[in-house]
Amino acid sequence: MLRPWRAAIAAAAGILISAGAARAATTDIDLYFPVPVQGKLVIEIRQLIGEFNKAHPDIHVTAVYTGSYDNTNLKTRAAIKAGSPPGAVIMSANFVRSYEINHEAISLDPLIEKDGMTPKSFMAEFWPALADNAVIDGQVYGVPFQNSTPLLYYSVDAFKQAGLDPDHPPVTWQDFVTDAKKLTVVKDGTVTRYGFEMPGTYDYLGWIVSGLAMSDGGQYFNHGYGGEVYYDQPSTLGAVMLLDEMVNKLHVMPPGVTDANAAATAFFTGHTAMMVLSTGALTFVRDNMKAPFKVAFMPYNIQPAAPIGGGSLIIPEGNSPDRVAAAWTLIKWLVSPEIAGRWSRFTGYFAPRIAAYDLPAMKAYLAKYPDANVALEQLKYAVPWFDTFETVAVREAMENQVQAVLSGRTTPEAAVKAAQATAETLMKPYVDKTALDIPQ
Amino acid sequence: MSRKRGREVRLLVMLALAAAALFWAIPFAWMLVASLRPESASAADIASLIPSGTIGFGNFAEAWSEGTFPLWYFNTFLMCGGILAVQCVTVSAAGYAFARLSFPGRTVLFYLFLLQLMLVPPILIVPNLTTIVSLGLYDRLPGVMAPYLASAFGTFLMRQTFRSIPRDYEDAAMLDGASLPQVIWHVLLPLARPGLAAFAIVSVSYHWNEFLWPLIALSSPENQVLTVGLASFTSGAESATEWGVIAAGTLLVAAPLILIFVIFQRRIVSSFVFTGIK
Known part of the structure; x- marks a missing residue:
């Protein structure tokens, strides 16, 4: 009597496991991004994401252009409410707090700790003035990506x-x-x-x-x-x-x-x-x-x-654990010194990652355009x-x-x-x- | 003497109308001039209606290369065409029901329909999105079309159009042995064509220009429509913008609608005159 049941359960479990395995093979996530400065940014960001996908065969990211910062906010909120949130969003840095207040973004502390870092040591990688808009009520909710004064x-x-x-x-x-x-x-x-x-x-x-x-x-x-x-x-x-x-x-x-x-x-x-x-x-x-x-x-x-001013990366509430893991891999890659520096030179924003300025390409850029230095020095007084x-x-x-x-x-x-x-x-x-x- | 005065009056009216037309044409003229101005002409000349520098199509080339226009055109055509095709069926059927059939609660139902016109569309974004997600239509063109497949405005317009057609035509057809579907298809719809045409213009130009709903309901680049695509190189919040490229991109987006208007101008105007829409 029990046999058919057991077989059915085993079959169902098998399907679930293989479905899980198939999903683990490639995790599809969206990255919502606004374009706040002029230029061929849409093409540049799609190129960046293309490189990321090539380097990470287990993740497939689609870069979704979402208009201004305000429209990005609107689309993200609507997508969360409708139950299909994107994996990650480049959000206006001063909207991060309201995402925390409304429980619409996840705390990144567990992900940081899993990487063997503390939230404090993680934020120490970025210019100190950026912390206040990223760390809300003692936990990290945003990762600075593009910033200005x-x-x-x-x-x-x-x-x-x-x-x-x-x-x-x-x-x-x-x-x-x-x-x-x-x-x-x-x-x-x-x-x-x-x-x-x-x-x-x-x-x-x-x-x-x-x-x-x-x-x-x-x-x-x-x-x-x-x-x-x-x-x-x-x-x-x-x-x-x-x-x-x-x-x-x-x-x-x-x-x-x-x-x-x-x-x-x-x-x-x-x-x-x-x-x-x-x-x-x-x-x-x-x-x-x-x-x-x-x-x-x-x-x-x-x-x-x-x-x-500028934008931070957040992970919206409502994503499955493997999507969160994929989004976190993407975020870490986007704010790595090399990519952060490249994005900074392309847009004119300063790179939030301090180590970006130790790379030769960045040193050459600052030597060529000394006015970019003024923006960087002003960071001492950033609030x-x-x-x-x-x-x-x-x-x-x-x-x-x-x-x-x-x-x-x-x-x-x-x-x-x-x-x-x-x-x-x-x-x-x-x-x-x-x-x-x-x-x- | 009076004929001469009549001519003078007509001349004055013509002049006034020409001035108004010229005024309305300024944004289009500006767009054309700005799109042909070379990038090297500096942002300073941008407010001018007079072309400066050597006229060229550099801005068009740049706009074209920054976006995937052929795909956006295709998607936009599909979206507007799909919406219109379904709408024509639903609004004629509903319009006929409200105009000719008598059933209990008809007036109340009709007012409920009209009430929809008072709702500001953005209010419905989240409920609509939840619906299309649960239907599995999120990020697909049918999902963008879904909320528009019925139209309160269209139903109202078709009801009025059907009511303006004398019943005698239907009665005559019925006497000759036509069934109800035959009456609608062979008698009423041909007579209601100006009303449908007017509705088609309003529907297509609305959906062609709509930005917010496609932005929310579509994500994949391969499903994108013209308006959302255009915005990708127009919204520079923290720095000033490249007006030439924007003007060229806007012309590319508006061109099909402008062309259609120019080609069918006479018919469009007569439809609007017929239905009393302005």
């Missing part, structure tokens, strides 16, 4: 015409304002060259304002906890006042909201003498700026500071990127207000108060569930 670009010719020394860019806010005034050219009542321009669009604006607030001695947000921002504080108020002063009182910066393309175009045509853009734009500016230009650190008031509960909405609460200041529709004092109030309302559900959830 804001950089001050300035025109050598404009500096010479204004009687300034191009080898001495502004260091403090005082220098910055003094130079911007000298660099501004007014003809017949209209400005023909502004001293300074910067992008005022979403994402970019919040990034730069956070950098200014931190250069004004502040923290801007609680780096260790996703429920607090410091918008209504002297350090942030000072940063907004600086922009207000430059736009509405001194008229050395154009009013209204400028986008990154417009700022770059104004720089190329000599309509602005200085601008702030990402280090990731360095290759683009180098290719398009015909007159000589140089780059410098972000000017500061109290202490030098530059916020980190974490804005990430909170509901990162995007909380960031936009501030950006909407700063845009109103840039357009002369509100005062800095009213702006930071309004931004703080909106941000607190947005974060309240999280705060109630965490910091204010005390035992009774």
Whole structure:
């Protein structure tokens, strides 16, 4: 009587084992990737993945282009909810925290420990400033892949015409304002060259304002906890006042909201003498700026500071163990010094892996393009990127207000108060569930 | 005297219309000029409508080499064509039911159908995705098409179209011994052709241009459609962009639709006039 049952079970087990073996032979995973800088990145990343697949016959990775960072976020969330998550994603580094909060990404600590490393020794391989956006609540959730900081670009010719020394860019806010005034050219009542321009669009604006607030001695947000921002504080108020002063009182910066393309175009045509853009734009500016230009650190008031930006690799929740193992192999390969360095030279991002800079190819690159060094040196002053509960909405609460200041529709004092109030309302559900959830 | 004044008025109207047409043509003109401008002309000239530098097709070559356009065209044709083919059947059938058949709850059901028009499509992304994953259609073209196979707008349009056709035609056909399918196929559908044509234009141009849903529902490069492919070299968030290549790529994507419009312009306009859509 039992026999047929046993046979059936044995057969079923056999099928399961052989299916398992077949899957172990090649594990198929997707890598979602956004393209945040211009160039033939899609082709380059497909080539990289092709090399990876060749070197790892047991894994087959498909590189899936997923649009901007925001669209990548959207597609990843939808795929997780629908039960078919990708193996790995290059995610905007400041979204990693919300993936941890929503239990949508896995902790990488067990994988790191299986490799005989500790989370601490693993993160020590990367530039220290990157840790805050990668290690959430004490565990590693993101592996930095491509990173940037804001950089001050300035025109050598404009500096010479204004009687300034191009080898001495502004260091403090005082220098910055003094130079911007000298660099501004007014003809017949209209400005023909502004001293300074910067992008005022979403994402970019919040990034730069956070950098200014931190250069004004502040923290801007609680780096260790996703429920607090410091918008209504002297350090942030000072940063907004600086922009207000430059736009509405001194008229050395154009009013209204400028986008990154417009700022770059104004720089190329000599309509602005200085601008702030990402280090990731360095290759683009180098290719398009015909007159000589140089780059410098972000000017500061109290202490030098530059916020980190860029993308980290995460493994979404809901993958089978062998898919997780395959994704981890891919991640380790992508951030190896050689590949990280190659990606950095191709994109203009700096390589998050410290050892990438010890390789001869990287040394030759830095010797050829010394301006890439400035981006690297600024890392000493790098501070974490804005990430909170509901990162995007909380960031936009501030950006909407700063845009109103840039357009002369509100005062800095009213702006930071309004931004703080909106941000607190947005974060309240999280705060109630965490910091204010005390035992009774 | 009055005839002369009439001519003057007509001339003025013509001038105003020409000015409006010119205004609408600016983005297309800009796209054409920007796509033909050589890369060496620097990003500075980009806002200009006047060509600068030697005109060339370098940007088109670059855009073409950066993407797999033949595949994207094929997939997009398949997607739009597939959706339209099924929609024609479903919306005519549903439109006929609402226009001619009487059954209990017809009005309520029809309003429920119309309610769908009020929903913003992105709300349905996750539920739709869950459905196509469980149907095993994730990352496949039928999966992208699935949510659109029925159309509330199309049903509404066909209902109105059928209602505008006098019943006498059907009665005459019935008297001659035609069955209901024969009546629909030989009498009603030919008369409703302008309505179907108008719906086809709206449907194809909507699905041709759609970005978000294909981005979410498709992953493999071999299943990609034009809009998602185009975006791969247009969204440079942290640095400025190569406008020439983008303009060339956009022209490549829009070209088939523009061509169809130019060729069938007269028929398209008359369909819209017939159905009252603008």
